[in-house]
Amino acid sequence: MKNKKTVYATMTGDLFHRGHLEFIKKAKALGDALVIGLHPDDVVKRYKREPVIPFKDRKKILESIKGVTEVVEDCMDYRSPTMLENLKKYKIDIAVHGDDWLPPLYKEAQKKKMCKVVQVPTYPYITTTKLLHEIRKTRSLRNLLEKKKNIVIVSAGDSITAKLIEEADFDGIWISGFEASARLGLADNGTITMTEMLERTKIVTEATSLPVMVDVDNGYGGIHNFIRTVKEFEKIGCSAVCVEDNIFPKQNSLWGGKVPLLSMKEHGAKIRAGKDTQKTKDFMIVARTEALIRGYGMAEAIKRSKYYADCGADMILMHSRESTGKEALQVPKHWKSKVPLVIVPTKFPQITNKQLFDSGYSVIVLANQTERVKIKAIRDSLKIIKKHDSVNPIEQVLSATLDDLRNLTPIKETQEIDRKYKY
Ligand code: SPV
Ligand code: MG
Numbered sequence: 307m308k309n310k311k312t313v314y315a316t317m318t319g320d321l322f323h324r325g326h327l328e329f330i331k332k333a334k335a336l337g338d339a340l341v342i343g344l345h346p347d348d349v350v351k352r353y354k355r356e357p358v359i360p361f362k363d364r365k366k367i368l369e370s371i372k373g374v375t376e377v378v379e380d381c382m383d384y385r386s387p388t389m390l391e392n393l394k395k396y397k398i399d400i401a402v403h404g405d406d407w408l409p410p411l412y413k414e415a416q417k418k419k420m421c422k423v424v425q426v427p428t429y430p431y432i433t434t435t436k437l438l439h440e441i442r443k444t445r446s447l448r449n450l451l452e453k454k455k456n457i458v459i460v461s462a463g464d465s466i467t468a469k470l471i472e473e474a475d476f477d478g479i480w481i482s483g484f485e486a487s488a489r490l491g492l493a494d495n496g497t498i499t500m501t502e503m504l505e506r507t508k509i510v511t512e513a514t515s516l517p518v519m520v521d522v523d524n525g526y527g528g529i530h531n532f533i534r535t536v537k538e539f540e541k542i543g544c545s546a547v548c549v550e551d552n553i554f555p556k557q558n559s560l561w562g563g564k565v566p567l568l569s570m571k572e573h574g575a576k577i578r579a580g581k582d583t584q585k586t587k588d589f590m591i592v593a594r595t596e597a598l599i600r601g602y603g604m605a606e607a608i609k610r611s612k613y614y615a616d617c618g619a620d621m622i623l624m625h626s627r628e629s630t631g632k633e634a635l636q637v638p639k640h641w642k643s644k645v646p647l648v649i650v651p652t653k654f655p656q657i658t659n660k661q662l663f664d665s666g667y668s669v670i671v672l673a674n675q676t677e678r679v680k681i682k683a684i685r686d687s688l689k690i691i692k693k694h695d696s697v698n699p700i701e702q703v704l705s706a707t708l709d710d711l712r713n714l715t716p717i718k719e720t721q722e723i724d725r726k727y728k729y
Pocket of ligand 1: 485
């Protein structure tokens with residue numbers, strides 16, 4: 307009994323797959339008994355995401371795997387039982403972890419000489435994150451809307467922001483024409499081209515598995531331009547495009563007074579053409595009217611939206627900038643159709659998402675907050691660096707770590723490829 311070795315491995319074990327199985331085999335081969343320290347749901351949520359499979363089911367699955375002696379709760383160091391408590395309690399000889407990285411608690415156990423720490427090669431072909439990525443790729447905004455009534459999508463124009471939005475568990479991504487134009491040094495007045503938006507959108511669709519809705523302004527011209535827009539954005543895996551009834555050149559909706567709008571019939575024709583063009587049934591066209599923004603009144607906004615819905619629009623956005631939010635909250639009361647309503651609450655941030663959903667909206671677009679917080683953070687940081695003539699003060703507080711930045715690149719995937727194609 308004395309010479310028997312007990313091995314300990316921590317695990318999330320979510321969406322059990324071949325990688326877990328291979329890891330368990332390798333861990334068991336190191337000793338005679340294998341204790342799995344399984345992370346409860348609240349713990350997983352703190353360092354990763356809400357697990358798909360609840361703790362008690364993950365535990366049952368693991369207990370039924372050959373080679374697993376016991377499955378115990380391991381709360382890392384968030385609460386008891388901590389990993390280090392378990393190492394003592396179960397008289398662990400060897401703690402085992404994949405060789406992709408070593409968590410700080412394993413390092414601590416090693417340092418305190420609580421047990422031996424061994425790293426085994428990770429199975430390179432699958433991870434739960436990859437599985438989720440694949441599943442979500444097939445998850446369209448349309449599917450999501452059927453399952454979940456209240457959707458919040460957030461703007462991203464680069465892969466880091468997109469990944470952070472996914473990490474923060476939002477439902478989807480908005481590619482903002484305003485932001486994209488600003489990044490190119492352009493005003494939001496239709497100067498940006500369709501291909502420039504497409505390039506930026508590709509980066510985001512590659513980086514995340516969330517549904518992506520693209521602000522395609524007025525479709526970059528007439529019907530033919532919009533047909534091409536629908537073809538191109540659907541091809542790269544977008545879930546939806548949002549097209550507004552602005553004439554060319556457009557003006558940003560958040561400023562300026564009454565300007566002429568495209569005729570309702572012409573915008574409707576664009577939508578019909580777009581719907582006839584899309585290849586998959588899941589792709590959505592959001593028809594946006596600027597009638598409220600440009601002072602044409604609620605009746606005109608409703609009339610136009612009804613017409614656009616009759617032309618096949620999958621969702622309606624009656625854009626509002628009235629700063630008390632009353633106008634926006636009124637819109638659903640006037641909307642008798644089942645076609646879902648989208649809202650962009652930029653100018654009335656005091657109205658909560660709950661209030662907007664309760665009033666009848668289905669989709670909330672947070673159209674530029676991620677970009678605006680960056681501006682402020684960069685500006686503040688630069689002031690501090692200038693003042694102290696050193697980066698040290700921001701390293702301590704404001705800055706993400708280098709590892710943080712590196713982990714927002716596909717570093718693991720790159721390592722897997724290097725391993726797979728070793729020559
Ligand atoms: C955008 O984000 O580009 C939008 C929303 O279209 S707004 O800026 O309010 O027009
Ligand atoms: Mg826009």
